[in-house]
Amino acid sequence: MARIDYAPWGIVAPHYHPRATEILTVIEGSLEVGFVTSNPDNRLFSKILQKGDVFVFPVGLVHFQRNIGHMNAVAISGLIVFxxxxxxxxxxxxxxxxxxxxxxxxxxxxx
Known part of the structure; x- marks a missing residue:
């Protein structure tokens, strides 16, 4: 698990975890999150999350997070180890x- 602190308009650049699903919980602020499906569709799924919302990034898919507010945002991220x-x-x-x-x-x- 990790705590992520986002500056206003701060981002976690697109990346992926080849062996783990990630679950993200917003503690403070608002985040835009999303992931891109695999070929051939390469479809973007995105959502605006508010405090208390949870989002899952499936294993192996490119994903990102961005603070869409003018204030700091905080989230807790966990990677599945089971x-x-x-x-x-x-x-x-x-x-x-x-x-x-x-x-x-x-x-x-x-x-």
């Missing part, structure tokens, strides 16, 4: 996410 092969130790994930080991096992089972 489903790796071999699996990350349940103990490590439980401690990192501050959740019970049984919950980690339930999540990993879904992958």
């Amino acid at each position: 489903g790796s092969k071999p699996e990350i130790s349940t103990d490590i994930l439980a401690k990192a996410f501050q959740i019970d080991k049984n919950i980690v096992q339930q999540i990993q089972w879904r992958f």
Whole structure:
């Protein structure tokens, strides 16, 4: 997880994560976010997010974020780490996410 602080009109340039889905939650401000689908369509999906909104960037797709306000914006971003092969130790994930080991096992089972 990471906290992202955006200056007014600041951007996170288009980029991608080849092995992870990203989930973004807006804590303060307003963000324009979007991603581009794969070939052959190369279709842009974008949305304006407000405080409390959540957006998911699918694995491997180019995506971006931009503060569309005149004030600072803040978001929390997380990358999915479940489903790796071999699996990350349940103990490590439980401690990192501050959740019970049984919950980690339930999540990993879904992958």
